[in-house]
Amino acid sequence: MVVCIAILIFLYMFFKVAYDTVTCYWLSPRRIRKVMENQGVNGPKPRFLVGNILEMTSLLAQSTSSDMDSIHHDIVGRLLPHYTVWSKIYGKRFVYWNGIEPRMCLTEPELIKELLSKYSTISGKSWQQQQGSKHFIGRGLLMANGEDWCHQRHIVAPAFMGDKLKSYAGYMVECTKQMLESLENALETGQTEVEIGEYMTRLTADIISRTEFDNNYEKGKQIFHLLTDLQRLCAQASRHLWFPGSRFFPSKYNREIKSLKMEVETLLMEIIQSRKDCVEIGRSESYGNDLVGMLLSEMKKRRESNKFSLNLQLVMDECKTFFFAGHETTALLLTWTVMLLASNPIWQQKLREEVKQVCTNGGEPSVDQLSKLTLLSMVINESLRLYPPASVLPRMAFEDIKLGELFIPKGLSIWIPVLAIHHSEEIWGKDVNEFNPSRFASYASGRHFIPFAAGPRNCVGQSFALMEAKIILSMLISRFSFTISENYRHAPVIVLTIKPKHGVQICLKPLD
Structure with a gap:
């Protein structure tokens, strides 16, 4: 009798797994494809399991196989x-396949606005995205969905508002001073150029270490280096998620990912445990x-109140x-902005004059002065338009929804190509492909930004x-003038975010 029950349970589990697998890999994708084709939304024919991945990989390899012949910003095709x-x-609308995941490309501003404003709780990150970043950033706010996302947003948002936000300015100024001193020291040793991306990456890592971990600043820097390696490996592993069970393969990068994840979480637990110990033994009244x-x-x-569970893993x-x-995103914003200003000395001088006029403390802005740096805001916006750190914005529909007259079936991912929208001549x-911060002089420009x-x-x-970007850039341009180096090779690439393949080399000159 016991054996019969065990066999029945086994058969039930086997058929359930088989049905779920067939549904996931065949029935649901086929249903979604049919629904979209009936509405006139077509796309390239997918291959079994791999979808259109091989075509996308081939096209990207061709487009980025060589550097660009000059500094220009027509980079969507690349x-x-x-x-x-x-x-x-x-x-404008088409469906393509990332493995077994159907993705509809959407570029119509009104439909995008409706999706992002109306369906925030029933659309979010897909299974593929969550699995691809599981070991990297886990189920934090960026990858949370539905009610979990609502609770996590409510918890985290106060850290980036009001007086709490203003309190970070001191850290930003202090860290930027140290970076500027290191640049001066490099010039004194005879260096004629620097790779500014390295400096910006270290600087923003220092700032986030201080604001996130405060007195555990050195451990924060260790975590930064480990997460950088983890990001690269997770990007490599996520390319194979279309293959069933690939995340369980004992491949070299899967083993390295788990090892790095363990190192990161060990360091984080040391920081967390030290805070908890200080409160428990009475050495501190708060966790910081x-x-x-x-x-x-x-x-x-x-x-204590039995509300939404926030555990140590979260x-x-x-x-x-x-x-x-x-x-990372702020470091890239700063790096691309410096490249654009180094290539456009007229705008660099305009900013220098504005900073000199607004910031009376030698180019060191106070929080209240930041809102008066209008030209700097325009330059930052134009940099974000031309080189948005994230080239696409993904959302998956968890329920059937309607966008205008378009029916979106449950399970369809909608991919908004931010880079293409920011470079749309229409x-x-x-x-559109020129550096022109003046376009942000009017509020209307922000509607599609x-x-x-x-x-x-x-x-x-x-x-x-x-x-952070305003403080760093205003302090940099008040201390140095800079031009693009002859050694700079313009070659934007995507590794989760848009990066300069060879860095950004600039020639610095201290100002009196």
Whole structure:
């Protein structure tokens, strides 16, 4: 009798797994494809399991095989070659396949606005995205969905608002001073040029270490280096997610990913445990004023009130998420902005004059002065338009929804090509691929500008990033003038974010 029950359970589990697999890999994708074709939304024919991955990989390899012949900003065909090819064939809307995941490319501003503002809780990150970043940033705010996302956003948002946000300015100024001194020291040793991307990456890592971990600043820098390696490996592993069970293969990069993840979480647990110990033995009345301290305080409150569970794993995932989002995207914004200013000395001088007029403390801005740096805001926006750190904005529909007259079936991912929208001649005019910050002099320009997404699910750290960028750039241009080096080779590439393949080499000259 017991044997019969065991066999029945085994058969039930076997057929359930088999049915779920067939549904996931065959029935659901086929249903979605049919629904979209009936509405006139077509796309390239997918292959079994791999979808259109091989075509996308081939197109990208061709487009980025060599550096660009000059510094110009017509980069959509280079970085999103599949979008360029397929949009010409199938129009503004088309469906392509990343393995077994159907993705609809959407570029119509009104439909994008409706999606981002109206469906924030029933659309989010897909299984493929979550699996691809599981070991990197886990289930932090960036990868959370539905009610979990609502709770996590509510917990984290206060760290980037009001007086709390203003309190970070001192860290930013202090870290920037140290970076400027290191640049001066490099010039004194006879260096004629520097790779500014390295300096900006270290600087933003220092700032996020101090604001996230405060007195555990050295451990924060260790975490930064480990997460950088983890990001590269996870990007490599996520290319194989279309193959069933690939994430369980004992491949070299899968083993390295798990090892690095363990190192990162060991360091985070040391920071967290030291805070908890200090409170428990009475050496401290709080867990600290940084992000870690705020999350631990919230975890304790919610445990006592039986609200949404915030456990240690989620605290660590939030720390990893904000470490990644808080340093890399800002470092890239700064690096591309310096490249653009080094190539456009007229705008560089305009900013220098504005900073001199507004910032009376030798180019060191106070929080209240930042809003008066209007030209600097325009330059930053134009940099984000031309080189948005994230080239696409993904959302998956978890329920059937309607966008205008378009029916979106449950399970369809919608991919918004931010880079293509920011470089659309139809939206921005004939000078779309030129550096022209003046286009942001009017408020209307911002309607199709989405570097930080939009709606309820926009980037929670947007104000932090913009404050940081303004402080760093105003201090840099008040201390140095800079030109692009002859050694600079313009070659944007995508590794999760848009990066300069060979860095950005500039020639610095100290100002009196």
